[in-house]
Amino acid sequence: MRRNEFLKTMAALAAAGALPLSARAAANVKMMIPANPGGGWDTTGRALGKALQDAKAADSVTYDNKGGAAGALGLAQFVNGSKGDPNALMVMGAVMVGGIITGKPPVDLKAATPLARLTSEYNVYVLPANSPFKTMADVVAQLKKDPGSVKWGGGSRGSTEHIAAAMLAREVGVDPAKINYVAFRGGGEATAAILGGNVTVGGSGYSEFAEYIKTGKMRAIAVTSPSRLKGIDVPTLKEQGINVELGNWRGVYGAPGISAEQRKGLIDMVTRALKTKSWEEAMQKNDWTPAVLTGDAFSAFVDDEFAKLRATMAKAGMI
Template sequence: MRRDTFLKSMAALAAAGALPLSARAAAAVKMMIPANPGGGWDTTGRALGKALQDAKVADSVTYDNKGGAAGALGLAQFVNSAKGDPNALMVMGAVMLGGIITGKPPVNLSQVTPIARLTSEYNVFVLPSNSPFKTMADVVAQLKKDPGSVKWGGGSRGSTEHIAAAMIAQKVGVDPSKINYVAFRGGGEATAAILGGNVTVGGSGFSEFAEYIKSGKMKPIAVTSAKRLNNVPTLKEQGIDVEIGNWRGVYGGPGITDAQKKALTDMVLAAMKTKSWQESLEKNDWTPAVMSGAEFAKFVDDEFASLRATMVKSGMV
């Protein structure tokens, strides 16, 4: 093959995103984070960005935070700005599904391209240190007596801690539509409400409450995982058959080709193998939950249907 023909062929493959990682120049990745700085999606997006650069599959990563409506505002901007862009990524997860179900925004995930699930972070339920309750059994007893008297504090309506509270009620024989859930716009607001005793029980990812648990300002009473986290008992071992993870993943832009989708997926999977990503998992108490391709797309569809069914029963929809 003539050299000029070869170069043209390589250029065409590069443009299509079909070259193997080793043969392509590192990309300039644009990361949409559909949340305000400092929360779980922001931490995930920036940790992934660093890992992409450490894996030498991204030359640079720029971040765009667009919070609001459980991620729907960021999703709308991503749909409009990332069409056909092979280097665009958007952080998303279980909370976005809940937001789409409750908020019914004009955009949805079918308009963008599923790439991979990255992690799952399980929720911990905590009591303020001065609470009259000591255990989840105490909370459940009060819930059965007077559902409205137990104020559950956590993230936005439709968040995993909101759904977990509804599932707990359902499993212990309480009408889930009667739970008194107080939604906060961010982890800082929820933390302040718990520490101030303004809610009965609070829920969030373990990493958000870790320092307060360690200092004794919050008492952990249950985790939503299958196994104990930091020796906190699971809901299941306390006789409440509930397990739910706040998983997070990434999507690509609308209208990218199959070859570009594969190239973007390969980049993300390469990032998962870096030392910096492993350090992020440990630091943030994230459980690795890597899934890609058709398996991930099916998982999102199934999760959407399951969450919707729970939320309808709970009166959230």
């Protein structure tokens, strides 16, 4: 084959996304983060973007933050604006699954392409440093006395912290429908509300509150893990007689309408990124637990999560 014919063939294959990964130029990735800056999805998306570049899988990564409705606004923008784009990625997770169950948005997650689960993280509940309450037992006592007086601050409706608060209420004999849950569009807003004493108790992934816990600006009173988190001296809800355990996983999706080969290429890119030093450092810094699951196995996991979360939320009186 002559050189010009070879180059034309390679160009056609590249345009169709059919080149093997090793033969493609590094991508210019567009990363949708369906939350405001400062939260877990934002941290995850930017850590993944850096790792993609460090792995030479991406020449550049641009980020688009679109918060609201447990990620449903960002999901809609991603689905409608990136059809067939083999370089588009979207961060998502358990929060989006819960939000779709409660909010029933017009654009469903099934419209996008599942690629990989990345991490798992348990929630921690915190009090403002100047709170009159000192322990989860204090919070529960007030909750039983006057459910509406306890403001639970966290992510959007249907988030894992919202679900856990409803489950906690049910376990201690309080009607979950009576909890006063204050939803925020992103981790930054929730953190500001907790530090300002505008909510009674806040919940989120440990990584979002770690620096404030360490400096004494927040008091950690419980985690939703089955056992105490490594290196973190915070009792579990189960230790405190409250039978609630709930994890918060995060993953990444591709655009609607991409080919099987393009999907495989994106999964390979992400897998390479997860082997970089910068991703390992992000895992350690944010106390994330590795939970890698790719392709069809991840797709089946998401379907199962929808079923399990729907059942849990119905039991807790949320739907």
